[in-house]
Amino acid sequence: MAATTEEQTYTYVRPSELTFADGRADLMLATSGGRTATGPAPHPVFFDGFLGHPEQAAAALLAVAKVARTRFYMPPGMVAAILRAADPVVTSNVDRLRFESFSACCGVYARYDALPGSLDGTVLDTGTTNVDFNPPMRDALARIGGLEPLHLQVGEDVVVRTLDTEVTEKKVSLPERWLKGFAEVQLASATVTPAFEVAAAEARRFIRSLPSSGSRKPVWVVPAGRGLRITTRPTPDGVSLSGLDRLKPLEPLLRFARSLRAYAAPHDSQGATGVWELELDDARLVLALSPESSRGFSGEGGVLWDLADEQSADDADLISVLLAFEPRIDIQRLAAESGLSEDRVTGALGRLGAAGRVGYDAAEAAYFHRELPYNPERLAAMHPRLRDATALVNAGAVRLDGSAAYVRSGDTEHVVRRTEAGDRCTCPWYAKHKGSRGPCKHVLAADLVRKQQA
Template sequence: MYNYVRPSTLTFGDGQADMMLATSGGRTATGHDAHPVFFDGFLGHPEQAAAALLAVAKVARTRFYTPPGMVAAILRAADPVVTSNGDRLRFESFSACCGVYARYDALPGSLDGALLDTGTTNVDFNPPIRDALARISGLEPLHLQVGEDVAVRTLDAAVIEKKVPLPERWLKGFAEVQLASATVAPAFDVAASEARRFIRSLPSSGSRKPVWVVPAGRGLRITTRPTPGAVSLSGLDRLKPLEPLLRFARSLRAYAAPHDAQGATGVWELQLDHARLVVALSPESSRGFSGEGGVLWDLADEQTADDADLVSAMLAFEPRIDISRLSAESGLAAERVTRALGRLGAAGRVGYDAAEGAYFHRELPYDAERLATMHPRLRDATALVDAGAVRLAGDTAYVRSGDTEHVVRRTADGDRCTCPWYGKHKGSRGPCKHVLAADLIRRGS
């Protein structure tokens, strides 16, 4: 649960705007803190910063896809996650359908004040805050506090705590986004004028089938045929969160995942003044990041558990995790450090910044032991192993599930299974439970 002692506020007076973002429990450099205090100072480019914060908050209360037959419910918006990495603040959120990830990075040069601590927490982003942010102009400085002295505040007898459920889908989404982001590479970079033309030309709704965006001269165009270097885009309206920031844009950069005829995660990055707004889109608008299952390989790899524990103890909320340094200090090979970071990412404990080409440290307020219960395929695979339902014969595994025995074969392109789930997805959404079960047996043998 989020737990705030009072609402966030934004007030105007003395020629400036003063915003205090109330924090909920989170991790800091010194351990758990019920209400951490991360920053006290001014945000540069106030109108741009206000628009970016609004964009991240709007994504959290938007459903870009509603399954057929489902009645869209009134959304209770989840609150953005903020991480202080020592020299920058990162605000992150997911859409209600979990298919769109947004991150606003307030980079060095945009923060004029004291970064008081490092760590991760949730911040209260209530309707009055959103209304007030929309009224900020470029003429008034924006003073920001992330957290406040709660010990003083709780002396006020009028304080009423706000408790809001914390969505578990976000943890799974954070894990999948960092995994997908670590596989992308820069595809193209276009000027601000072309970014404005392209984003504004996209319809507010449209076909949910994947299309691809490719450079065309100095501009961009959409094609229905995938080509290497093209960026997959399913649900054209899912790029609309960038639109309110276009007037501040310096350029638009896109990152493409390895070529996939069925569509893949695309990462879009709007370069701003001393800041970035990043939007990552799931391979299809009907697929939320929380259900992708790519992290199951890392979670199932118990051999990396000790490495992950060692590496996690050496992290200090760095904005860019230096794998070479961790390798030298831990005595682990760089490859083992990278795999350990993958496992930590599967727990939402590190993110990946495509612009930096590096992981960054964050700590989400979740119990790591609950991870397995959040992933039914991993839980079912473990149950199959415990039941003795897996039989190995060379490169082939036979996995009995119910009354059916499925065959898992190792090939040069990865494991293949005869089950209907694999037949439908072909490994594009992570391994099926039978492939996972076979892998668990092989690792343990």
């Protein structure tokens, strides 16, 4: 089934541009709509200064932009649509810049973190926006050499330019599943823990040895001495990997690598989300891969638990006022300032993440604040299972009987039972996924009714 789309219009004062003069490169990234610390802005201005390690930075920016233009999985029988790549999202988090993108198939998330040691200049504001990555600018980035200083502007003073300058518009169809993926990936990333780390030499050997295409069934990458090997047997000390080519975006950065870290979600014999982090000089390139190459983050449904919690909605409203585009959200501070418990703050952050308003950095083991530059009402309305569960509750289709719940859906009554391993349902959807892609609508409906009667 084709994903529904909406037309996203990027409005730039002018295209992004990379010029070479006087022995340095000047990169101006045009911005389009977003939010700053003081509210919405049509063309935010975030940074003006030099970006350290210029050749490395250029390769990282190109890698993030390439992921946005790549479809790593094509369903059988599907004709490839000509889909103009969405422009990357950039967030200014006080002391660092984060560039993010999603693949067209929604199974690969990429993020380049330019950390404090790589920024030599002035952070003019904090917030989130889209930046223009046009073909001529990308071609110029590929010509950056190792000795050329790289001056970077994220946004510019549009008051000076707009009086006699035509606005440049780019339109792209954003699939709904692409937008949902941004919400889901932060939740999946928050469940991972460090699995292993290897030195740069082994990172280069391993990544370069991977085929450009291969089996879509999950394999597991496990430590082997100082190196890594692949096994087809599930193992708790490994990281599952489906679609070996999905690690290839790391390859152009291997010459700059300091180490490669991998993070794994709780052990799952069917595969789970893996986060791969290439440590660079004062920077990181991060890839988060969905459990299966044919299974985008958009269908995971993990955010449904947070969205179904009415208390978390009120908590999220309170917590959102206290956020200030921090690079690491301090849960203890938010708990003290809001008067909420740390568990409720964490639940509120999960709900904010479902609307794309926070991300998660596995290296820091912390959330960071960002506001996706897309329609927030659209992001909040993209969860049909929650909508259907609410309809079942409103129709009086849920009957509780001790630890069991009976949910009538159409002509069938499904049984939801509570167990130590979680709620189980007799519906076909649960039989297929067994909770690995979030709760079914019947489990959600039963949970909603239990909370109403608590």
